[in-house]
Amino acid sequence: xxxxxxxxxxxxxxxxxxxxxxxxxxxxxxxxxxxxxxxxxxxxxxxxxxxxxxxxxxxxxxxxxxxxxxxxxxxxxxxxxxxxxxxxxxxxxxxxxxxxxxxxxxxxxxxxxxxxxxxxxxxxxxxxxxxxxxxxxxxxxxxxxxxxxxxxxxxxxxxxxxxxxxxxxxxxxxxxxxxxxxxxxxxxxxxxxxxxxxxxxxxxxxxxxxxxxxxxxxxxxxxxxxxxxxxxxxxxxxxxxxxxxxxxxxxxxxxxxxxxxxxxxxxxxxxxxxxxxxxxxxxxxxxxxxxxxxxxxxxxxxxxxxxxxxxxxxxxxxxxxx
Amino acid sequence: xxxxxxxxxxxxxxxxxxxxxxxxxxxxxxxxxxxxxxxxxxxxxxxxxxxxxxxxxxxxxxxxxxxxxxxxxxxxxxxxxxxxxxxxxxxxxxxxxxxxxxxxxxxxxxxxxxxxxxxxxxxxxxxxxxxxxxxxxxxxxxxxxxxxxxxxxxxxxxxxxxxxxxxxxxxxxxxxxxxxxxxxxxxxxxxxxxxxxxxxxxxxxxxxxxxxxxxxxxxxxxxxxxxxxxxxxxxxxxxxxxxxxxxxxxxxxxxxxxxxxxxxxxxxxxxxxxxxxxxxxxxxxxxxxxxxxxxxxxxxxxxxxxxxxxxxxxxxxxxxxx
Numbered sequence: 001x002x003x004x005x006x007x008x009x010x011x012x013x014x015x016x017x018x019x020x021x022x023x024x025x026x027x028x029x030x031x032x033x034x035x036x037x038x039x040x041x042x043x044x045x046x047x048x049x050x051x052x053x054x055x056x057x058x059x060x061x062x063x064x065x066x067x068x069x070x071x072x073x074x075x076x077x078x079x080x081x082x083x084x085x086x087x088x089x090x091x092x093x094x095x096x097x098x099x100x101x102x103x104x105x106x107x108x109x110x111x112x113x114x115x116x117x118x119x120x121x122x123x124x125x126x127x128x129x130x131x132x133x134x135x136x137x138x139x140x141x142x143x144x145x146x147x148x149x150x151x152x153x154x155x156x157x158x159x160x161x162x163x164x165x166x167x168x169x170x171x172x173x174x175x176x177x178x179x180x181x182x183x184x185x186x187x188x189x190x191x192x193x194x195x196x197x198x199x200x201x202x203x204x205x206x207x208x209x210x211x212x213x214x215x216x217x218x219x220x221x222x223x224x225x226x227x228x229x230x231x232x233x234x235x236x237x238x239x240x241x242x243x244x245x246x247x248x249x250x251x252x253x254x255x256x257x258x259x260x261x262x263x264x265x266x267x268x269x270x271x272x273x274x275x276x277x278x279x280x281x282x283x284x285x286x287x288x289x290x291x292x293x294x295x296x297x298x299x300x301x302x303x304x305x306x307x308x309x310x311x312x313x314x315x316x317x318x319x320x321x322x
Numbered sequence: 323x324x325x326x327x328x329x330x331x332x333x334x335x336x337x338x339x340x341x342x343x344x345x346x347x348x349x350x351x352x353x354x355x356x357x358x359x360x361x362x363x364x365x366x367x368x369x370x371x372x373x374x375x376x377x378x379x380x381x382x383x384x385x386x387x388x389x390x391x392x393x394x395x396x397x398x399x400x401x402x403x404x405x406x407x408x409x410x411x412x413x414x415x416x417x418x419x420x421x422x423x424x425x426x427x428x429x430x431x432x433x434x435x436x437x438x439x440x441x442x443x444x445x446x447x448x449x450x451x452x453x454x455x456x457x458x459x460x461x462x463x464x465x466x467x468x469x470x471x472x473x474x475x476x477x478x479x480x481x482x483x484x485x486x487x488x489x490x491x492x493x494x495x496x497x498x499x500x501x502x503x504x505x506x507x508x509x510x511x512x513x514x515x516x517x518x519x520x521x522x523x524x525x526x527x528x529x530x531x532x533x534x535x536x537x538x539x540x541x542x543x544x545x546x547x548x549x550x551x552x553x554x555x556x557x558x559x560x561x562x563x564x565x566x567x568x569x570x571x572x573x574x575x576x577x578x579x580x581x582x583x584x585x586x587x588x589x590x591x592x593x594x595x596x597x598x599x600x601x602x603x604x605x606x607x608x609x610x611x612x613x614x615x616x617x618x619x620x621x622x623x624x625x626x627x628x629x630x631x632x633x634x635x636x637x638x639x640x641x642x643x644x
Binding site for chain 1: 348351352353354355356357358359361363364365366367368369370371372373375376377397398399401402404410411412414443444445446448449450451452453455457459460461462464466469471472473536537548552
């Protein structure tokens with residue numbers, strides 16, 4: 001429970017309100033949270049960590065760091081088709097962190113809690129001589145047997161992705177001063193990097209429709225590789241069909257960013273070709289672009305094809321955080 | 323899921339075996355774990371973080387750091403009367419960490435998984451420019467409504483603690499070179515600091531018997547304060563009744579260590595005086611000393627009394643990690 005290091009005042013003042021009203025949190029007053037999932041449901045549990053200087057930059061706004069922390073974990077739930085319930089948080093804070101910074105961080109948590117229907121259920125705060133290190137355990141629920149998995153892709157499936165690709169990787173380059181773009185494009189790309197939109201509603205809509213799903217966090221090719229490996233299949237990606245934002249489309253390196261840039265947090269999923277009308281209906285209903293970008297095959301490899309059907313070399317199949 | 327930073331080889335080789343056999347882990351191959359608690363049970367969820375240089379020392383053996391990581395979280399489950407199920411782990415590792423160190427760390431996890439019936443269900447591995455930072459989310463279950471809480475203490479309750487107090491705090495002093503003791507005492511005290519024993523079996527036995535419980539992690543007086551605060555009561559502690567090990571009893575500062583030293587991970591609990599025979603039976607059955615050390619009263623304060631009933635001044639009511 002959130003109680004180490006004698007930080008009782010900080011907890012009472014800032015964190016307890018984040019737990020208010022959720023019975024599982026026990027008012028952050030016990031050793032652990034106590035949660036009873038609804039009958040017939042399975043609990044979905046994701047745990048992702050963010051480190052200053054690795055996953056976010058020291059001068060990123062505190063509110064946005066808080067939101068990104070929740071959202072990368074919510075994106076894991078979206079990829080499983082789960083409804084979010086609440087979260088536990090571990091916060092290792094350097095001495096230099098000010099009360100003002102923490103207050104803004106808590107404001108960011110509170111805003112996204114309201115947006116996604118979450119409560120803080122427990123966790124731990126500790127000191128660290130190192131960089132700010134955050135970890136969230138996000139809990140969600142899904143009706144028994146209906147979770148989306150990476151392992152369900154079948155040969156012949158259509159391959160889809162939501163939203164646009166590559167924006168976050170280019171936004172990071174802008175923040176690092178490695179890419180110059182117009183002010184408008186800069187704002188857009190940086191926001192895509194700092195404030196991903198977990199596709200919760202899409203994940204829910206894909207239950208019973210998609211055969212396999214994953215969120216694009218390591219990069220399109222790498223994450224498609226995870227689906228291929230877990231499903232025992234291969235895939236071809238159609239380069240000219242990859243969805244690019246207006247800001248990204250005009251930049252040099254757009255295709256590479258779309259293929260290998262991480263942090264987009266869009267959903268990549270496969271479905272039977274007969275489901276095309278159903279997928280199109282979901283896109284309309286959610287007002288979210290969903291693009292058909294390739295096909296699952298039996299090749300056991302992931303290949304990127306140009307508009308002539310020729311295989312493109314992929315510079316980097318994986319993606320490293322900076 | 324355990325998959326960041328392209329550490330796929332490390333995961334496959336070292337971590338996947340820790341998940342083997344548990345259906346909730348999905349072979350660490352999906353975005354999240356998928357767990358279905360047994361009907362009629364509540365899930366108990368604890369999350370504690372450990373930081374190198376704060377909660378353990380850089381040269382502590384890797385196996386013992388792994389075990390302490392699991393055990394401090396298991397101790398939270400014990401305090402709630404829960405049966406452990408499994409855990410998720412976030413590991414932020416500095417570049418200097420060697421594969422050999424990690425292999426020994428995984429060995430420690432595997433040994434305690436076998437001892438406590440656990441499986442690794444998911445998590446995240448990331449790089450960090452700072453110290454090794456570990457966080458575990460421990461999952462357990464308890465029959466609905468039977469969880470032990472901090473808030474149930476009643477005026478007139480007996481106050482008990484398991485095992486002995488102060489050993490861990492003195493063991494840390496020995497490790498820091500701030501205390502000289504005999505070789506035998508040194509080994510004992512250091513082991514008590516490095517390798518706490520979560521009182522899982524005691525927690526289970528106290529369901530329906532104890533009114534309130536907590537594990538002693540911040541120090542006896544501080545943790546009793548948590549019970550008093552959550553229960554709206556006060557308490558008196560009888561200094562001469564505090565259980566001290568042979569090694570601790572002969573040391574200067576033993577009483578202060580027992581009252582305010584942290585990291586003992588014994589269970590502190592209250593029960594109706596009519597339950598004395600039942601508590602004694604539990605102690606015999608588990609072959610674990612349980613000492614009657616005080617009484618719950620209506621004073622709204624925690625006081626320490628000497629053998630003449632005089633209030634002792636307490637040097638420090640809280641406890642800071644070093």
